[in-house]
Amino acid sequence: MGVVAGDGDLPLILANKARADGAEVYIAALKGFANQDWHGFETQTFAVEDMAAMCVWFHDVGADAVTFAGSVKRPDFDYFQPDNLAVSAQDALHGAAQQGDDALLRAVISIFEQAGFSVIGLDDIAPDYLVKTGLWGRKSAYGGTEADCLRASEIARTIGAMDIGQGAVVAKGVVLAVEAQEGTAAMLSRCAALPAALRGTQKNRCGVFAKWAKPEQDRRIDLPVIGMATIKAVAEAGLSGLVLEAGGVILLNPEAIYETAERLGLFILGVQAEA
Structure with a gap:
């Protein structure tokens, strides 16, 4: 399982819970946001816009599911340039950004799903929280x-x-x-x-x-x-x-x-x- 980790305690809580339940867990730590101690986890650091690179790395390590956890400040979409994403995906992100946070997050989920990952939530990993x-x-x-x-x-x-x-x-x-x-x-x-x-x-x-x-x-x-x-x-x-x-x-x-x-x-x- 891959964890796209932003700020706060939640990413580490979910990663530890998933690993305790037997999952292999890999961390995509978002640069400037993820501030947890990831000792013991295989971790790579990515800029927020590097979603294509995250997908490649998750595939390389064998992750088949991804979860998102932790807070991330909304980027300035006047300057936001996702690397190596298809033009259609970039257009979808920029269009969604004009509709609000919910539409934007749906567009992000779609990028990972189209890359072949199952996107799962906290209720699949740690429902007791x-x-x-x-x-x-x-x-x-x-x-x-x-x-x-x-x-x-x-x-x-x-x-x-x-x-x-x-x-x-x-x-x-x-x-x-x-x-x-x-x-x-x-x-x-x-x-x-x-x-x-x-x-x-x-x-x-x-x-x-x-x-x-x-x-x-x-x-x-x-x-x-x-x-x-x-x-x-x-x-x-x-x-x-x-x-x-x-x-x-x-x-x-x-x-x-x-x-x-x-x-x-x-x-x-x-x-x-x-x-």
């Missing part, structure tokens, strides 16, 4: 937040359907923030800078952060990820908890996240999307 339906953390903090959870989730799904972002913050019915290209960390930082009367405080918490996968996205790539830094940022913003799509959001180290949420006074609610 996906949010489950239920309530965790400081369960008592959930009381009185039902309306905010519903509204924040509705907004997150709506902006996701428009390929804008995957997260929203609501407190007492008021929309405090929606996520776009700045990402979750910057959005929560903006919330933390708002007046405490809007968002609550660490002693008197109020409001929720919702994170949902985009309704139409290919779930083999770019599922939203919640790590320890996000839990701490939600706490620092004075919010009461998180509402996450069950099966659509990844938790890095779930048990540690639940324990930290409990310690910080936050609830974590997993909700199944309606069919």
